[in-house]
Amino acid sequence: MDAINDDAIARRARGLDRAFEILDFLRVHRAPMKPNEIATHIGAPRSSVYELVNVLLRNGILEYADNEKRVYLGRKLYLLGAAYEDQFDFMAECDKVLEKIATETRETAQFCMLDGNKYTVVRMREGARPFRISSDVGHRVPIPWTASGRLLVAHMSDDEIIDFIPKEDFLLPNGQWLEPAAFIREVREAQAAGEFTFNSIVDSFTHCFAVPIKDDTGRHSATICLVAPREDGIRNRAHYLAVLKEHAEALGALQLSSRRSAGNHHPRPGS
Structure with missing residues (x-):
């Protein structure tokens, strides 16, 4: 049971690392991109990038930028930054x-x-x-x-x-x-x-x-x-x-x- 839990924790940690990698790539790139393009640039499996992008979209961390399904940093990041500066x-x-x-x-x-x-x-x-x-x-x-x-x-x-x-x-x-x-x-x-x-x-x-x-x-x-x-x-x-x-x-x-x-x-x- 412990081994299963450890494996699940490791997978979640890898997912978090990949999510931050996606956000950091978009920050540096400074332009919206499609998930498959992001996957190519960061060298990640498309399936995992699509899954993480959907999670980030649901939480407002990413937003669709156009009708071509390109995504970019979401306004929730601005709210988080504003809260950080208040503190x-x-x-x-x-x-x-x-x-x-x-x-x-x-x-x-x-x-x-x-x-x-x-x-x-x-x-x-x-x-x-x-x-x-x-x-x-x-x-x-x-x-x-x-x-x-x-x-x-x-x-x-x-x-x-x-x-x-x-x-x-x-x-x-x-x-x-x-x-x-x-x-x-x-x-x-x-x-x-x-x-x-x-x-x-x-x-x-x-x-x-x-x-x-x-x-x-x-x-x-x-x-x-x-x-x-x-x-x-x-x-x-x-x-x-x-x-x-x-x-x-x-x-x-x-x-x-x-x-x-x-x-x-x-x-x-x-x-």
């Missing part, structure tokens, strides 16, 4: 901090994290410049392409970094190959300095700044970034880093306080 108001405070940074520097400010083995911009405030310098929120970018990437993997050992980052991600947008050993040297330098700046690999006209936000273990859980025109970024480097470090320290303290408050929150009966 964990760190992101609202993060938006305020990014607004302050953008105002003080006139440059584009970003709050960035890891998304699996990729880098992503979670929040952003554009600067006051007449032209747009920014990255799309939620777009997944190879870690070695970013200033933040040097800080976000700093808690890992050298071998863990090599295992974590896909080998192809060391091929830069300009076609050059970044030696993993050179990347790791930059990671350790960034870890020691508590900052990393460089001329953008993705955009030849910009200079990028990143400083870490630390959790209660000292790990770099996120970064605050600044994206500036190259000449202005180099000229104002000291000032921009000072602004970022001041606000990163404040956000780190706020993040820790928010987590402790959430952990100590015990709803009253009936509330």
Whole structure:
């Protein structure tokens, strides 16, 4: 009997993993798809994908996007996200901090994290410049392409970094190959300095700044970034880093306080 129960639990766990894989694929793909197309892209049996898609549709996690039976992320996910932010108001405070940074520097400010083995911009405030310098929120970018990437993997050992980052991600947008050993040297330098700046690999006209936000273990859980025109970024480097470090320290303290408050929150009966 125990073996049967264990097998059932394992099947359910695999089903949950596959359901999250479907949701994450649609999030990254950013467009509706038919279930059979999803199955092909994620390398899963069509029967199991159809079954899981139907479950997600019934629960409002997915919705039909058109008459062709393409599916996409459902509005219930928005409601879940709104409920999350009501309880964990760190992101609202993060938006305020990014607004302050953008105002003080006139440059584009970003709050960035890891998304699996990729880098992503979670929040952003554009600067006051007449032209747009920014990255799309939620777009997944190879870690070695970013200033933040040097800080976000700093808690890992050298071998863990090599295992974590896909080998192809060391091929830069300009076609050059970044030696993993050179990347790791930059990671350790960034870890020691508590900052990393460089001329953008993705955009030849910009200079990028990143400083870490630390959790209660000292790990770099996120970064605050600044994206500036190259000449202005180099000229104002000291000032921009000072602004970022001041606000990163404040956000780190706020993040820790928010987590402790959430952990100590015990709803009253009936509330």
